[in-house]
Amino acid sequence: MKRKVLALLLPALFAASAANAAEIYNKNGNKIDFYGKMVGERIWSNTDSSNSENADTSYARFGVKGETQISNELTGFGQFEHNLDASNAE
Structure with missing residues (x-):
């Protein structure tokens, strides 16, 4: 039974992505957060040998x-986000 649960749990852990956040500054009504997410994903398909x-x-x-x-009564918000394509070796 434990091996079956482990066999189902391990692929789910590897498929899950990591997301983290850190509070950089929080004082006198001003707050700055830094956050990030990394996803590693490789897709293989071999439906047709000429078109895989x-x-x-x-x-x-x-x-x-x-x-x-x-x-x-008034709060200001701002956000900057950048996405890096990690599918190339460069």
């Missing part, structure tokens, strides 16, 4: 988002 598709769709995404308290 192999694809690498790996990528990494990171960003910074901020929040500031302008007044009691």
